[in-house]
Amino acid sequence: xxxxxVGMPAFPVAAREALGDTQLRHNLAHATGVIRAKRAAVVGxxxxxxxxxxxxxxxxxxxxxxxxxxxxxxxxxxxxxGATVHxxxxxxxxxxxVVGIAQGHGVDEVVKVKSMVTQEIDLNGALAAAGIxxxxxxxxxxxxxxxxxxxxxxxxxxIHRNRAEVxxxxxxxxxxxxxxxxxxxxxxxxxxxAAARAHLREKxxxxxxxxxxANFAVSxxxxxxxxxxxxxxxxCLTLPEVLVSVxxxxxxxxxxxxxxxxxxxxxxxxxGERMNPYTSTWSGVTPGDGPQEVHVxxxxxxxxxxxxxxxxxxxxxxxxxSACLNVCPVYERTGGHAYGSVxxxxxxxxxxxxxxxxxxxxxxxxxxxxxxxxACFEVxxxxxxxxxxxxxxxxxxxxxxxxxxxxSAEAVAMKGVAWTFSDARRLARAERAxxxxxxxMKRMFGVTLPGGRAxxxxxxxxDGGWTSARDLPAPPAESFRAWWQRVGRLGxxxxxxx
Amino acid sequence: MSARDDILAAxxxxxxxxxxxxxxxxxxVGVVPNDLVGLFAERVADYRAVVERCSVADLPARxxxxxxxxxxxxxxxGLGLDVPGQVVDTxxxxxxxxxxxAVVTRAALGxxxxxxxxxxxxxxxxxxxxxxxxxxxxxxxTEDQVVADVxxxxxxxxxxxxxxxxxxxxxxxxxxxxxxxxxxxxxxxxVLVVR
Numbered sequence: 001x002x003x004x005x006v007g008m009p010a011f012p013v014a015a016r017e018a019l020g021d022t023q024l025r026h027n028l029a030h031a032t033g034v035i036r037a038k039r040a041a042v043v044g045x046x047x048x049x050x051x052x053x054x055x056x057x058x059x060x061x062x063x064x065x066x067x068x069x070x071x072x073x074x075x076x077x078x079x080x081x082g083a084t085v086h087x088x089x090x091x092x093x094x095x096x097x098v099v100g101i102a103q104g105h106g107v108d109e110v111v112k113v114k115s116m117v118t119q120e121i122d123l124n125g126a127l128a129a130a131g132i133x134x135x136x137x138x139x140x141x142x143x144x145x146x147x148x149x150x151x152x153x154x155x156x157x158x159i160h161r162n163r164a165e166v167x168x169x170x171x172x173x174x175x176x177x178x179x180x181x182x183x184x185x186x187x188x189x190x191x192x193x194a195a196a197r198a199h200l201r202e203k204x205x206x207x208x209x210x211x212x213x214a215n216f217a218v219s220x221x222x223x224x225x226x227x228x229x230x231x232x233x234x235x236c237l238t239l240p241e242v243l244v245s246v247x248x249x250x251x252x253x254x255x256x257x258x259x260x261x262x263x264x265x266x267x268x269x270x271x272g273e274r275m276n277p278y279t280s281t282w283s284g285v286t287p288g289d290g291p292q293e294v295h296v297x298x299x300x301x302x303x304x305x306x307x308x309x310x311x312x313x314x315x316x317x318x319x320x321x322s323a324c325l326n327v328c329p330v331y332e333r334t335g336g337h338a339y340g341s342v343x344x345x346x347x348x349x350x351x352x353x354x355x356x357x358x359x360x361x362x363x364x365x366x367x368x369x370x371x372x373x374x375a376c377f378e379v380x381x382x383x384x385x386x387x388x389x390x391x392x393x394x395x396x397x398x399x400x401x402x403x404x405x406x407x408s409a410e411a412v413a414m415k416g417v418a419w420t421f422s423d424a425r426r427l428a429r430a431e432r433a434x435x436x437x438x439x440x441m442k443r444m445f446g447v448t449l450p451g452g453r454a455x456x457x458x459x460x461x462x463d464g465g466w467t468s469a470r471d472l473p474a475p476p477a478e479s480f481r482a483w484w485q486r487v488g489r490l491g492x493x494x495x496x497x498x
Numbered sequence: 499m500s501a502r503d504d505i506l507a508a509x510x511x512x513x514x515x516x517x518x519x520x521x522x523x524x525x526x527v528g529v530v531p532n533d534l535v536g537l538f539a540e541r542v543a544d545y546r547a548v549v550e551r552c553s554v555a556d557l558p559a560r561x562x563x564x565x566x567x568x569x570x571x572x573x574x575x576g577l578g579l580d581v582p583g584q585v586v587d588t589x590x591x592x593x594x595x596x597x598x599x600a601v602v603t604r605a606a607l608g609x610x611x612x613x614x615x616x617x618x619x620x621x622x623x624x625x626x627x628x629x630x631x632x633x634x635x636x637x638x639x640t641e642d643q644v645v646a647d648v649x650x651x652x653x654x655x656x657x658x659x660x661x662x663x664x665x666x667x668x669x670x671x672x673x674x675x676x677x678x679x680x681x682x683x684x685x686x687x688x689v690l691v692v693r
Binding site: 031038048051055058062066067069071075137140158161162192196200201221223229234238258263271273274278286288290298305308313 | 544609
């Protein structure tokens with residue numbers, strides 16, 4: 001697999017391939033199990049966790065429902081603090097702005113803080129096309145970049161790799177990108193982290209331009225916030241002369257005080273810590289400290305489309321903690337690549353269709369990549385009702401395909417069912433036929449469900465997909481209406497009401 | 499239309515049905531610990547930082563003991579303390595900082611519940627780079643700087659200054675979600691809590 005999600009197959013196809021990879025399933029089950037336990041422990045020690053969730057949701061909701069006002073204020077405050085503000089409608093515009101800034105300083109490399117939004121717009125690709133190397137400095141991003149791989153998790157993009165695989169990638173690839181890994185490298189995580197430290201240090205020290213995203217942007221004060229663990233963020237935000245931060249317009253938080261619940265919710269939900277090792281906040285240029293040229297690119301790229309969906313709008317509250325991925329029974333088995341986007345898991349299954357719109361086969365498959373079990377909503381620190389949005393998006397996907405020239409098997413079946421159910425005689429005939437089918441199935445397949453009911457094995461033809469992983473219960477030999485005619489009428493006659 | 503006007507117009511059109519909420523959200527209360535400083539020390543130590551409590555009189559000796567022998571130590575101009583091997587920061591380059599072994603700073607405040615130290619990079623803490631590049635960070639926090647929880651800290655911090663919140667030494671969980679201390683930031687964090 002190499003660095004693009006473009007042309008990925010729809011979820012069921014990609015998921016089938018992922019499910020066949022036993023190493024992947026082992027890595028994922030281990031990692032998600034560890035993080036679930038850590039999160040549960042630190043969330044459990046907060047007495048008013050539910051109040052915090054309500055407050056976190058309310059803060060982001062307040063930001064979104066008056067977003068234009070807050071964005072104008074953010075711009076005003078950033079400019080007042082010496083930053084240059086750019087606006088980008090889409091990925092191409094944002095990339096052109098960042099490439100232009102880098103070229104303006106004549107650099108052939110930039111150092112990057114891990115950022116979902118620059119993954120979303122494939123900034124690295126755009127920089128590479130302009131002859132500028134973008135060095136990922138987060139450990140997991142480095143593993144993904146060196147391995148020519150794709151991210152598979154919001155927080156830990158290399159969650160699909162175990163320590164032995166990471167060691168191999170470092171030994172093989174680090175030399176080509178700079179300082180090689182030590183020859184005696186073991187697969188101890190501490191040794192691997194030390195190799196990354198040594199490899200990246202020279203890049204941090206010489207880089208002229210740093211690129212970041214932001215976890216939050218406080219409009220009242222023009223403050224950007226980056227939450228991280230390793231210190232690579234601090235390096236990129238502090239050492240270069242020029243800093244460019246690409247910020248999605250939904251990152252706005254109205255006031256400084258309203259950051260509070262979010263800073264309490266994010267680390268516990270994300271890495272399962274009371275607080276992450278490092279949080280940096282800065283408002284434009286700080287004289288004599290850090291980059292003296294600061295740019296902020298405010299990006300739409302589908303966010304206003306999501307905002308216009310009154311049910312789906314809540315997805316823009318997301319603070320990218322990835323708790324929903326870690327608890328999702330689908331994600332735990334398929335991993336992130338099957339979702340075909342930098343935003344995988346339950347949140348990706350709603351964000352991608354909301355931001356890109358329906359109509360594309362791959363995107364349209366995502367709202368169905370869920371059992372609607374609701375675990376994601378329960379852990380979401382900003383209370384995004386993901387199952388509600390999934391169901392809403394399924395209806396939009398169905399609507400989007402109503403005028404397809406070749407209708408789906410499901411649409412044909414539903415049409416047939418509607419025709420049958422709308423007429424009592426047609427229904428009676430169908431019930432008699434299904435009774436016969438039920439008796440035949442019982443003899444033919446010999447599959448019995450718990451409780452004794454007969455079922456089919458895998459069916460051929462258009463229904464084969466549905467039955468490939470499910471048993472189709474055999475229809476009952478006698479319908480309710482037939483039973484009522486036979487027994488109910490007799491019962492009434494013999495009931496002796498008078 | 500410019501990208502700015504386009505985006506703002508699209509935002510306004512998308513929110514035609516929404517009702518803005520003018521009042522800020524009131525934060526839920528934070529924890530109120532019995533032993534504020536004790537909790538702070540315990541929570542900082544939880545991140546595998548070294549925590550010691552001492553008196554003002556003991557501080558110079560404790561700082562010296564916390565530093566590696568013979569270390570060259572960068573200090574901010576307003577530290578208010580003489581440190582063995584000190585190099586006062588006068589705008590050292592990144593490479594020069596990288597050649598030094600340790601840094602000693604004070605702090606703006608400490609948060610007990612989360613075991614966090616916040617630097618606002620005033621004269622006794624120095625610019626951001628000096629507490630980042632050297633591998634050992636000795637940080638002095640006074641007991642009266644310790645607050646209970648995050649909401650208490652927000653009220654005392656000035657967002658127009660660059661702030662760095664530090665909770666333990668640099669760490670990562672990126673390999674199998676196993677926490678490992680020591681990546682790019684200082685791999686050793688020693689906190690001295692002064693009475």
